[in-house]
Amino acid sequence: MKSKNKKILLASLLISCALLGYFLLFSFRPVEVVAVHEDGEFSSILVRNFPLTDRGKIDWWIKNNAILKEKYNIPKPASDGFFSIVFWDFGDGYKEEGKYDRRCFTDMKPPINCIDKNSLLMVNNSKNTGTYFSLDSGTYRLNDSGKMVKNKSD
Structure with missing residues (x-):
């Protein structure tokens, strides 16, 4: 019986180590900004390898928002300070509109100008609310x- 318990x-232990290794490998891949689409104060940023956790996503924004401003001139707030940025998982790349649940970009020629809707993070700012982060959770x-604080109403 002891031999069976040791094997289990x-x-x-081996499965745990493999899962931990996979998680660490996945966690430390650099975020890749694939494309940026703009419509006034609304921006869509298509990414690969975005952090997995809410904290990781928000920390990434805090660490990289100056770089996004410098490189892509995002955000471009309206005169009242409002802006909205959605980070989308680029997934399998651009596709035709075909499916009903795709986000299509008007700054590209159809038919291959859409992505599957998989938003990862939304960063909003307004004069009344300040900056806030919307995630699935x-x-x-x-x-x-x-300090990051989750809204109590969620």
């Missing part, structure tokens, strides 16, 4: 001390 323990804001 060893197998569990809820909405977050940075408080005055720089």
